[in-house]
Structure formats: C-alpha cells, structure tokens
Amino acid sequence: MKNTFPSYYKYFSCIADRCPDTCCAGWAVVADDESLEKYRNTDTPFGDKIRSVLSVDEDGDTIFTPVNNRCPFLLESGLCEMYIELGHENLCRTCRQFPRHITYFGARSETGISLSCPEAARIIMHGSDPITFETENTLDFPQPTDIDAELYFTLLEARKKAIDILQNREFTIEARVCAFLDFSRRISPLVRHYKCNEIRDAISADYFAKEKPPFSRRRKSGTLKKIFSDFREFEMLDISWKDALSSAEKTDIIGYAETVSDFEWEYEHLMVYFVFRYFMTAVFDGDLLTKAKLAAVSFIVIQRLQASVNADKETRTKIIQRYSKEVEHSASNMEFLKTAMKKSRCYGIENLINIIMEK
Numbered sequence: 213m214k215n216t217f218p219s220y221y222k223y224f225s226c227i228a229d230r231c232p233d234t235c236c237a238g239w240a241v242v243a244d245d246e247s248l249e250k251y252r253n254t255d256t257p258f259g260d261k262i263r264s265v266l267s268v269d270e271d272g273d274t275i276f277t278p279v280n281n282r283c284p285f286l287l288e289s290g291l292c293e294m295y296i297e298l299g300h301e302n303l304c305r306t307c308r309q310f311p312r313h314i315t316y317f318g319a320r321s322e323t324g325i326s327l328s329c330p331e332a333a334r335i336i337m338h339g340s341d342p343i344t345f346e347t348e349n350t351l352d353f354p355q356p357t358d359i360d361a362e363l364y365f366t367l368l369e370a371r372k373k374a375i376d377i378l379q380n381r382e383f384t385i386e387a388r389v390c391a392f393l394d395f396s397r398r399i400s401p402l403v404r405h406y407k408c409n410e411i412r413d414a415i416s417a418d419y420f421a422k423e424k425p426p427f428s429r430r431r432k433s434g435t436l437k438k439i440f441s442d443f444r445e446f447e448m449l450d451i452s453w454k455d456a457l458s459s460a461e462k463t464d465i466i467g468y469a470e471t472v473s474d475f476e477w478e479y480e481h482l483m484v485y486f487v488f489r490y491f492m493t494a495v496f497d498g499d500l501l502t503k504a505k506l507a508a509v510s511f512i513v514i515q516r517l518q519a520s521v522n523a524d525k526e527t528r529t530k531i532i533q534r535y536s537k538e539v540e541h542s543a544s545n546m547e548f549l550k551t552a553m554k555k556s557r558c559y560g561i562e563n564l565i566n567i568i569m570e571k
C-alpha cells in the first residue's frame with residue numbers, strides 16, 4: 213500500500229508524563245475485540261485488574277471504566293500502567309494509535325496526527341515553512357473499498373489545488389480562505405455528481421477575488437450569533453469553554469487582525485490540517501462543501517477565541533488544541549455541527565466569506 217502523511221508526522225512521539233494535558237482523562241476508551249481477546253487470556257494479576265475495570269457503555273461498546281473521569285490505568289505520575297505492565301503492543305487499538313488518525317482509500321491510506329494532542333499541536337504549529345507531504349510504500353494489505361477510482365484521483369488533484377490556494381503567501385490568509393471556499397463551492401456539486409472532467413476544468417481557474425467583496429455588519433452579527441450559539445450547545449469536556457466562546461463572540465477581531473500578519477502561517481497550517489484530514493473523505497459521501505465549511509468555521513472560531521485573550525504563541529497553540537479536543541474528538545459535536553452547516557443558511561459560503569473579509 214501507499215501511505216501519505218504530512219512531513220511533520222515523523223517527528224511525533226508521545227511525551228507521556230511530561231504532557232501538559234492527557235488523552236487518558238475526560239473520556240472513556242473503547243477496547244477493540246482483538247485487544248479484549250488478549251486481555252481475557254492474560255493469566256496474571258494484572259490481567260485480573262484489566263477484567264475488573266471493563267464495562268459496557270450505553271452504545272454497547274466495552275470500555276475501561278473511568279475512575280474520577282480518568283482512565284483506570286493512568287497513574288498519578290502521568291504514566292500508563294498498561295504500557296508498563298504489558299508494553300505498547302498490548303495497548304488497545306485506540307491507545308496504540310492516538311493521536312494518529314488513518315483513513316483508508318483501498319490501496320492507499322493517509323495518516324496524520326490530531327491537533328487534540330498538545331505535543332501534536334506543538335509540532336504542527338512549530339515551523340513557519342509551508343507544510344509538505346510525503347508518500348511511502350507500506351507492507352499493509354489494501355482495504356476493500358467501493359470508492360470511485362476516477363473521482364478519488366480527481367479529488368487528489370482538487371485537494372492539491374486547495375492546498376496551493378491556502379499556501380499562496382502572495383495573499384492575506386483571509387483572501388486565501390475565501391478563495392478556498394469559493395473553489396470548494398464551485399466543485400462541490402461536481403463532486404456529488406461524479407463530473408470529473410468538469411472538476412479538472414474548475415481546478416485550472418483562479419479563485420482569488422479581484423476586488424474585496426462588500427461587507428455587511430448586520431449579516432456578520434447574525435452569522436456569528438448562530439455559529440457561537442451552536443457551539444455553546446455542544447457537549448463539553450470542560451464547561452469553562454462555554455464562557456470562552458461567549459467572550460470570543462463579542463471580541464472585536466479588527467484590532468487583533470492587524471497583528472495576525474506576524475503569524476498568518478499558523479492559520480495556513482490550521483487550514484491545511486483540516487483540508488488534509490477531511491477533504492478526501494468526500495469520496496465516500498460526495499459532500500465536499502461541509503468539509504470546506506468545517507475548516508472555515510474552525511478558522512473563524514479559533515481566531516476569535518485567540519483574539520479574546522490576546523493570546524501569545526503558547527496560548528494560541530493551547531487554544532487550537534482545546535478546540536480540536538472539544539470539537540473534533542466528540543462524534544456527537546461533529547455530527548451536530550455538520551447537520552447545522554447543511555441545514556442553516558447562516559453557514560452559507562457568502563455568509564462565511566462576509567465574516568472573514570471584514571478585515
């Protein structure tokens with residue numbers, strides 16, 4: 213198989229007890245069947261301990277029952293008891309992989325690391341050079357798939373175009389995000405209807421606006437109100453996020469935006485992260501527009517969360533990590549947001565562009 217990954221992927225390794233957060237608290241880890249089989253056959257006192265903490269959640273999944281909202285194997289030192297007792301290879305699949313995410317497209321796969329891990333976020337937001345990607349052959353077997361091969365390869369070209377737009381530093385980050393949205397809007401119905409030749413035609417066009425679009429303050433307020441009230445409806449790992457969202461909604465972005473030119477590349481990396489992670493999954497459901505909106509809405513909300521506390525570099529990265537943990541790592545929040553983006557006109561491309569081009 214061929215596996216594609218961002219070049220920064222190679223630099224990740226879990227910092228365990230030095231981690232300022234932990235992925236072992238705040239949620240229950242689901243144990244996969246293969247690991248459960250191993251744990252059932254672990255004939256040691258530690259095997260007894262594993263079996264004693266297993267329970268079945270409301271979705272019917274077998275989980276390691278949290279104690280005080282922490283994984284029962286998370287030691288006070290921040291180390292993992294399971295890792296110490298049984299080694300990395302015997303962790304369940306979720307713990308072996310996190311924060312790595314992998315998507316299979318038949319004989320190809322794509323791997324990345326999630327911004328919800330502080331160390332991954334630090335690595336992704338570390339250097340200002342444009343993010344690059346590498347492809348390597350792996351020994352994994354191709355996964356069965358029924359994706360349309362022509363659409364898949366055309367979408368690869370479209371994603372390259374999207375990333376080229378986002379990394380075009382001749383333009384401001386706002387202009388780039390808007391051009392990306394415009395491009396996504398143009399090809400979205402073509403993707404849905406498998407019109408690969410027309411997608412290729414659309415790829416060759418220019419999406420940077422020659423003139424700044426007219427700005428409507430009233431429309432901006434209405435759109436922001438809807439976005440932030442939707443975010444406040446989310447299930448939250450940390451309830452203080454609600455207050456942070458309220459402050460972010462009221463923040464005047466203009467003053468902050470003046471300083472953004474010093475670290476525009478951070479938003480570029482953020483957008484490229486979302487595009488790399490989600491754009492190609494349109495080959496499964498034909499819905500490219502929602503993926504593009506997710507990236508743009510994340511840009512809008514994260515920038516305001518950062519502006520509301522006039523964040524320095526370290527805080528900016530922390531805010532991105534927290535956003536990813538609260539939003540991307542909750543299946544119900546992602547579902548809620550995707551539904552809202554599909555149903556509500558507030559999330560229309562014109563409205564998002566209107567907010568972004570206020571500056």
Ligand code: SF4
Pocket residue numbers: 225226227228231232233234235236310311328329330331332
């Ligand atoms: S959040 Fe990341 S760095 Fe922290 S313990 Fe988990 S994998 Fe390791």
